[in-house]
Amino acid sequence: MKHTQLMYMMKKNAILSLFFFLAIMGFAQEEKYSLDFGRVTQYEMVMKEYENDPDADAVILYNQGEYFYSGNYEQGGFLLRMKKQIKIKILKQSGVQYANFEIPIFNGNSGWESIESIEGTTYNIDQGFTQTKLETRNIFEEKVDDDVRVKKIALSDVRPGSVI
Amino acid sequence: MVQIDTVLMQINDRNADTEIIIPYSKGDKISVDIVRLEDQDGNIIRKLKKNEIKDRSFISSVSLYEDDFVKYFDLKHDKFPYRIFYVSWIHYAKSLNIIDIDHARSKTPVHSNTLIVEVPIKDSIKYKYENVESPKIAVQNRFRKYIWKYGYIPPSSADIYSLDKDLKAPSIHIVPLHFKYGEAGSFESWKSFGNWIFRLNKNKDKLPAEECQRIDNLLRNTHSQKQKVEILYRYLQDYTRYINVSIKLGGLQTYPASYVCNNKYGDCKALTNYLQSMLKYAGIPSYYTLIEAGTKISELDVNFPSQAFNHVILTVPLEEDTVFLECTDKNIPFGYIGTFIQGRKALLVDEDDSRLIPIPALQPDDVLCSRTIEVKTDIQQIHLSEVQKGYKYEFFNYAGKELGKDRVDNIIRSQIFSGKAELIDYELNSNNRQSPEISLTARFKAENIYKEYGKNIILSPFPMDFKDFETPDQRTTGVQINYPEFYQDTIIYEIPDKEIIKIPEKVFVETDFGKYEISFDLKNHTLICYKTFLLYPGKYPIERYDEFFRFIQTMKNNELKNIHIEIL
Numbered sequence: 001m002k003h004t005q006l007m008y009m010m011k012k013n014a015i016l017s018l019f020f021f022l023a024i025m026g027f028a029q030e031e032k033y034s035l036d037f038g039r040v041t042q043y044e045m046v047m048k049e050y051e052n053d054p055d056a057d058a059v060i061l062y063n064q065g066e067y068f069y070s071g072n073y074e075q076g077g078f079l080l081r082m083k084k085q086i087k088i089k090i091l092k093q094s095g096v097q098y099a100n101f102e103i104p105i106f107n108g109n110s111g112w113e114s115i116e117s118i119e120g121t122t123y124n125i126d127q128g129f130t131q132t133k134l135e136t137r138n139i140f141e142e143k144v145d146d147d148v149r150v151k152k153i154a155l156s157d158v159r160p161g162s163v164i
Numbered sequence: 165m166v167q168i169d170t171v172l173m174q175i176n177d178r179n180a181d182t183e184i185i186i187p188y189s190k191g192d193k194i195s196v197d198i199v200r201l202e203d204q205d206g207n208i209i210r211k212l213k214k215n216e217i218k219d220r221s222f223i224s225s226v227s228l229y230e231d232d233f234v235k236y237f238d239l240k241h242d243k244f245p246y247r248i249f250y251v252s253w254i255h256y257a258k259s260l261n262i263i264d265i266d267h268a269r270s271k272t273p274v275h276s277n278t279l280i281v282e283v284p285i286k287d288s289i290k291y292k293y294e295n296v297e298s299p300k301i302a303v304q305n306r307f308r309k310y311i312w313k314y315g316y317i318p319p320s321s322a323d324i325y326s327l328d329k330d331l332k333a334p335s336i337h338i339v340p341l342h343f344k345y346g347e348a349g350s351f352e353s354w355k356s357f358g359n360w361i362f363r364l365n366k367n368k369d370k371l372p373a374e375e376c377q378r379i380d381n382l383l384r385n386t387h388s389q390k391q392k393v394e395i396l397y398r399y400l401q402d403y404t405r406y407i408n409v410s411i412k413l414g415g416l417q418t419y420p421a422s423y424v425c426n427n428k429y430g431d432c433k434a435l436t437n438y439l440q441s442m443l444k445y446a447g448i449p450s451y452y453t454l455i456e457a458g459t460k461i462s463e464l465d466v467n468f469p470s471q472a473f474n475h476v477i478l479t480v481p482l483e484e485d486t487v488f489l490e491c492t493d494k495n496i497p498f499g500y501i502g503t504f505i506q507g508r509k510a511l512l513v514d515e516d517d518s519r520l521i522p523i524p525a526l527q528p529d530d531v532l533c534s535r536t537i538e539v540k541t542d543i544q545q546i547h548l549s550e551v552q553k554g555y556k557y558e559f560f561n562y563a564g565k566e567l568g569k570d571r572v573d574n575i576i577r578s579q580i581f582s583g584k585a586e587l588i589d590y591e592l593n594s595n596n597r598q599s600p601e602i603s604l605t606a607r608f609k610a611e612n613i614y615k616e617y618g619k620n621i622i623l624s625p626f627p628m629d630f631k632d633f634e635t636p637d638q639r640t641t642g643v644q645i646n647y648p649e650f651y652q653d654t655i656i657y658e659i660p661d662k663e664i665i666k667i668p669e670k671v672f673v674e675t676d677f678g679k680y681e682i683s684f685d686l687k688n689h690t691l692i693c694y695k696t697f698l699l700y701p702g703k704y705p706i707e708r709y710d711e712f713f714r715f716i717q718t719m720k721n722n723e724l725k726n727i728h729i730e731i732l
Contacts, residue, residue, distance in 0.1 A: 055569045093494065093565045096405055100228065127378075138427065140229035140409065142221040154228050154407045156427035 035062050037085050038121070040163050045125040049091055058095030061087040061163070081116075090162045099158035108147035115151060122155050123163040132157040165256045167263075174204075174275075176245045183238045184250065187222055190231035190411070191257035201239045202247040209246070212237055227408040227431075258413070260345050260471050261337070262289060267316045268333040279312045279336060288341035290351055292468050296334045312336055319640045324631050327642035328462075330706050339470050346413045354469045358454075358511050358518020361416070365433075365452065365513075368420040369441035375425045379442055389448055390482050394498045396442045397489055401597075404438070405429045406492045416471070418452075432476045435491035439478055450480040453488070455510035455523065459555065461646045464509045466520060477505060479512055479521065488523055495565045496558075500600045501526065503555045503647055507701065526647040528698055530554060530600070534652040537626050541614040542660055546585050550604045554647065560602045564594040576606065584624070585610035614659075619730055621664075623657050627723035628697055636713050642705040643712050645677075653695040657727075660689050666730035667691060673718050675711070677704070680719040684727075691729060 032043045050059040066083040088098050099122070105113045120134030134155055142150045155164050175182055188194045199212035222234040239248050262281065267274065283289050285306050293299070299310040314334040339351045349360025371379075382399055386392050404424060408431035418433035421441035430438060436452055443450045456462055457475035464472060478489040487499040496502065507525030512518060531554030538547040552560055563572050577587050590606035613624040628651045633639075670683035678699040685692045697719055704712055 057568050094568050097566075100407070132426075138409075142223060142229065143219065143233070145220050146218060152228055154409075154429060156429065158405065158428070159403060 033061050035064075040087075040123045044089055044163050045123065045129070045161075047089060047091075050089075056095075057090075057092035058098045059089050059091065061089055063087075088164050090158060090160055090164065092160055095160065096158055099155040099162070099164050101153055102142075103151040103153070104144070105149050105151065106147060107149070118151065118153065120153065120155050120164065122157045124157060124159070124161065126159075126161055130157070165259045165262065167254045167256065169250075169252045171248075171250055171252075173248045174245050175241070175248065178244065182240055182248070183236060184248065185222070185234040185236045186252045186254070187232060187234050188254055189257070190233070193255040193257075194235060194253065196235050196237075196250060196252045199237060199239070199248070199250040201241055202249055203243065204245055204247070206247070209241065210239070212239065227410060230408075230410040230414075231412070232410075258345055260343060260416070261339050263336065263338045265337070266333065266335040267318065268328045268331050268335065270333075271318055273317045274315050274334075276313065276315045277334075279310075281310045281338060282307045283310070284308075289338055290341055290468070291336065291338040292465070293336045294334070295332045296336060323639055323641045324633050325643050325645060326640075327644045327703055327705070330641035337468065337470060346417055351469045354466075354511055354520050355518050357469045357471075358513045359516060361452070361454065361511075361513045362515050362518065364413070364416060365418045365437060368418055368437055369444055371421055371441055371445055372425055375442075376445055379445055383446055390484065390487075392446055393443065393448060393450075393480050393482065393487065393489075396439060396446065397491075397498050398597075400435065400439050400442075400491060401494045403428055404435055405494065406431065406435070408432075432492050436476045436478045436489075439489065439491050443478075443480065448480065450478050452513040453477050453479045453510045453521070454513065455505055455508065457504045459503045459646060460644070461508045464520070466509070473511065475505070477510070479510075495561050495594070495597065497597055497600050502558050504558075506647055525701065526554060528648045528650040531648055532650045532652065535626075535654070537653065537655045539610075539613055539623070539655065539657045541658055544609060544611055544613070545588070546581065546608040546610050546613070548580070548604070548606045548608065550606075551601055552604065553601045554649075557600055557602050560592060560604065561594050564592045564602070576604075579629075580606065581608055581610070581626075585613075614657075619732070621659065621662070621729045621731060623691070623727040623729065625723060625725060625727060626653065626655055627720075628653065628695065630697070630716075630720070630723075632720075633713055633716055636710050639706070639709050639713075642703065642707075642709060644703050645699060645701045648701050649697070649699040651695070651697045653693070655693040655695070657691040657693070658689065659691060659729075659731075662689060663732035664689075664691060664729050665732050668727055668729070671718075671722050673715065675715045676700075677702070677712050677715050680715075680722070682722050691727075693727065695723075 031041055034041045034044070044061060050056045053059075063086045064084070068081055069078045070081055072079045090096055090098065103115065103118070105115060107113060118134065118139060122132040124130045124132075134153065138154070138156065140152045142152055144150055158164060169186070173184075186194065186196060196217045199217065200208050201210045202208055217235055217237050219233060219235055221230075222232040223230045235252070263279070265279070281289070285303065285308055291310070293312065295316075296312050296314040299312045302309045316334050318331070318333065341352060342348070342350050345364075347360060347363045349363070350356040379396065382395050383392050386395060405428065407427075407429035410431065418437040419430055421438045424430045424434050424438035440450050440452055453476065454473040455475050455477055456464065456473050478491060480487045480489060488501055488505070489499065490496060490502065490505065493502075501524055503526065505523055508523055509520045510523050512521045533550070533552045533554065533556050535548060535550045540547065563575055572592065576590055576592075580587070585608035588607040588609055590604060593603045615622045630649070630651075664686055667684040667686055670681070672681045673679060678697070681694070681696045683694050685694070
């Protein structure tokens, strides 16, 4: 996945964390961007461009990973688990490409990976507020070789203006 | 259908691509039985074990997913030449064409190839072949056996705008007369094949209730058929995108319209079927139309019905005119016929009356690219104003919409006046979906465009961007120009404070291939250079290549020549 036009807001915009705290303190109506999974703000839905880079065709509103260990009850030892959440605002036609993405999974002699679940939602406001969920039957798996497979996903109902 | 390949391949040097791939689809049974590496004399050096033959997906770059795979292996050796020998066996779960061999697009020389086709006597096949001797036909038990033999050495490099029939490349195409692929069908005629496509895609036109309501709202207050079609086409363009997921019969069978309603995406078949379904709901008949897309036109053999297509468009007959709609492009005007589909035959699919139809060809005015270049010698700047149509419009329109700004910047920097002038700024105006043209204005900084030697001034030319053709001694094929190319330049050189007394002569060349003109005019302190180049579409045999090349070179030489003027 190419990120040339995307701005990584989390790193650049210190004010954002302020909004975040405001949000959890209960000022949900005032927030510009939301970091809660499954939530979008009015501003995110209506924004036409990203103020720090008007040429950006999409903007990553957040991209957060969470790692934790859990016991492996079958084989002993521990499993490293990762939860990744990413929210993107599509601003221009050329930004729609970010709604198509791939997740590689490795499975070889030195270890293995598996995907427990993939969830995705597309939010639109141009025909009234709508949420379109990613359906499991629209997730495909490409076999790259014996060790690597790639989950291939194209989110539904994506166009300029969508938040995914 | 079972296909058995027995291949002996010689690898001559280390530059050769030695990976062997054997494509198959999900549901097919495949086995690669023998793979071995031999030296030049046939001595076995190494045998590949079964687990050394790998498997991977085989998905074309335009698709998100296809249920196609390859078995692959790569046998390398340090002594050249060496040989790879293998036997593979595929039992196809489904097949439409029996075999399509065409070496015109292959770069691998074939020392000798034997194709044996065995058909049960009760079944009939249709076949055609070119640059191959007629097959030997024999009847054995319950089979009819056809044997073709040929060899072929392709030219080392492909010619620009080549006329492929001059390659004399072997080709063999075989189809069954009757087949079952989802539905039963026949290659008896274009009509029977088209009608089969209709049956394969029947009952895929149901729209959800809310979609019908949306269409009602969109078409409220619109009475003209043409406007209705345009509104629904725009709706398609605005709300859907191209995503190809091809599984099972998906190469030829469309997804239902509801799939596009839910996902707001689809491939050419799904998007075309969706628009057709919307039009049907609005009471407007339209026709799913198979075509072989590509800027290079491969002429359809009207006498040999086959699955010779790679794309689908929608034909909508209207009172005023018939429109052809490309449903996978979000950015083109309503009814625009691009370089990818123009000037060829297509198969209109109808329930009982499928037929070949011509898609109109682009005319010179449809492809005119005109530039006005103001050369400001005093401030060493060039101001370019360009209106592009045809292929260049399609390219820049796509880039402006679908690629990010960084990539468009790079394209403009590398394609326009590259090495001659430095880009200051530009504006690409592609907002207009009403007319198939795109305008580009740009400013450049340029030194060395103006040189003064006493009473002589030398001005830099601004050549038109046109392909470099092979010299006649390196050319192996005739020329095929698929659509006209038409360029017009007006170059205004501002030369303040000088009295110009002599300007270059006009040059005009007209041939069967096209025409070229360059002329000069003087207005106050400006020299204006007018240029026109028009290349007609056409096919010219290799015997005329000398003449064609001379015409192109005359144009090129005049384009590259510095402009000499004299001052008082």
